[in-house]
Structures are given as C-alpha cells and as structure tokens.
Amino acid sequence: MEQQKVDMFLMTQGKYFEGYQLPAIRDQLLKMDDSKFIMLQAANLKDPTTTLIISIVGGSLGIDRFFLGDTGLGIAKLLTCGGIGIWAIVDWFLIQGRARELNMERLQRVLF
Amino acid sequence: MTEHPSFSYTPNEYEAEKASNSYLMSVIAVMIGLPLPVINLIATAIFFIANKRATHFVRWHCMQALLSQGFTFPMNVTGVYWTLSIVFGANIISNNYIAYMTTIVVFNIAEFIATVYAAVQTRKGNHVEWWLFGPLTHLLIKA
Numbered sequence: 001m002e003q004q005k006v007d008m009f010l011m012t013q014g015k016y017f018e019g020y021q022l023p024a025i026r027d028q029l030l031k032m033d034d035s036k037f038i039m040l041q042a043a044n045l046k047d048p049t050t051t052l053i054i055s056i057v058g059g060s061l062g063i064d065r066f067f068l069g070d071t072g073l074g075i076a077k078l079l080t081c082g083g084i085g086i087w088a089i090v091d092w093f094l095i096q097g098r099a100r101e102l103n104m105e106r107l108q109r110v111l112f
Numbered sequence: 113m114t115e116h117p118s119f120s121y122t123p124n125e126y127e128a129e130k131a132s133n134s135y136l137m138s139v140i141a142v143m144i145g146l147p148l149p150v151i152n153l154i155a156t157a158i159f160f161i162a163n164k165r166a167t168h169f170v171r172w173h174c175m176q177a178l179l180s181q182g183f184t185f186p187m188n189v190t191g192v193y194w195t196l197s198i199v200f201g202a203n204i205i206s207n208n209y210i211a212y213m214t215t216i217v218v219f220n221i222a223e224f225i226a227t228v229y230a231a232v233q234t235r236k237g238n239h240v241e242w243w244l245f246g247p248l249t250h251l252l253i254k255a
Contacts, residue, residue: 093133
C-alpha cells in the first residue's frame with residue numbers, strides 16, 4: 001500500500017491501537033495489497049474513549065462488554081449487576097486496553 | 113516508606129499506564145466500597161488476574177497493590193466487626209476499641225497516601241517499592 005495512505009490511516013486510526021503496536025502496523029500496511037484497503041476502512045474498530053464512557057455509564061449492565069462483542073462476559077456482567085459493582089469498577093481501568101486489543105485482532109483478520 | 117530502586121528494564125508508556133491503574137483502581141474501589149473493607153481487595157485481585165499475562169512491570173505493581181490491600185483487609189474487617197458488635201450487640205466502647213480504631217485509621221491513611229504516591233510515580237515510569245511489600249512482591253513475581 002502507498003506510504004501516503006498508510007500514514008493517513010495511522011493519523012486517523014492510530015488512537016485505536018496501543019502506541020507500541022504502531023510501528024509494526026505501519027510495516028504490515030506497507031506490505032499489504034491495495035485491494036484490501038476498502039476492507040481495512042470497513043473494519044469495525046472501536047473507539048477506546050467511547051468504550052470508557054459506555055463503561056462508566058452502563059458498565060453495571062454489561063453494555064460495555066456487549067459493545068466490544070464480548071457477549072458472554074456481557075451477559076455475566078448483566079446478570080451479576082456488574083459483579084455487584086466490583087467488576088464494573090475494575091472494567092473502567094481495563095476496558096480501553098481491551099478495546100485496543102480487539103482492534104488489533106480485527107486489523108490482523110483484515111491483513112491475513 | 114517507599115524506595116525508588118531501578119527496575120530490571122525501562123517500562124514503556126503503556127506499561128506505566130497499566131501499572132499506575134492498578135493503584136488508582138484500588139484507591140477508587142476504597143472510596144466506592146466504604147465502609148465495606150472487602151471491595152478493594154476483590155477489585156485489586158480481579159485486576160491482577162486480568163493482567164496476569166501482562167509484562168513483568170505491570171504484574172509486579174498489580175501484585176504490590178494486591179499485597180497492600182491484603183495486609184490491611186484483616187485489620188479493617190476486625191474493625192468493622194468490632195464496631196458492628198458495639199452498635200448492634202452487647203459490647204461497649206472501651207479504651208482498647210478506641211486505640212484499635214485509631215491505629216487502623218492511621219494505617220489506612222498511610223496506605224492511601226502511599227497508594228496515591230505510587231500511582232503518580234508509576235505513571236511517570238518510575239519504579240516504586242514499598243517497605244515490606246516490595247521484597248514480598250519480588251519473591252512472588254518472577255521475571
């Protein structure tokens with residue numbers, strides 16, 4: 001893929017990944033075929049900041065986990081009222097990392 | 113109460129953030145969980161389990177936060193039980209009770225300040241070892 005496109009992608013979507021992952025992502029995108037660019041744009045990446053807000057507002061109902069696609073954990077969180085509130089608190093600090101991890105997994109699925 | 117020895121490697125930005133979160137979360141869990149003393153211990157334990165595959169720096173600081181919470185837990189539980197036995201039971205407020213409560217309040221405040229300090233320092237990437245808990249953590253968390 002062209003370097004300009006890659007840099008543009010990283011400028012707009014870089015916040016969806018961990019900082020240490022960006023150099024590796026850049027290398028992979030440069031080697032990627034141009035035909036995959038549309039698939040890359042359509043990849044359903046989750047904004048970590050939005051996820052955190054959802055976690056603070058609806059964490060005790062498991063909405064944050066549903067949002068990320070962790071349906072099983074979401075149901076468990078819903079049934080336990082966010083683990084009697086404790087799991088909900090812990091998730092405030094874990095959920096952004098989880099969103100970035102899932103984004104990386106989705107990117108890898110597009111690339112390979 | 114705290115020391116700043118060098119860690120075996122220089123942690124990355126994201127590691128510093130995660131390690132700092134372990135302390136920050138225990139502070140918030142204390143504030144939300146009061147007067148129940150068990151909430152912060154469970155929250156810190158869940159956080160440690162969630163980060164058990166994280167890097168050495170993150171696991172080390174999660175364990176230090178967990179040990180400190182584990183140490184204050186029996187003291188706080190005893191204090192809560194004693195207070196409830198006075199409020200609802202036949203016990204009366206004695207000098208022993210006042211001395212015990214003063215001790216655990218001072219201990220909790222010291223622990224709270226140390227936790228906030230550790231959260232600030234680890235966020236900057238500095239390694240903080242507490243008196244007693246630091247060497248214990250070294251024994252439990254291997255590189």
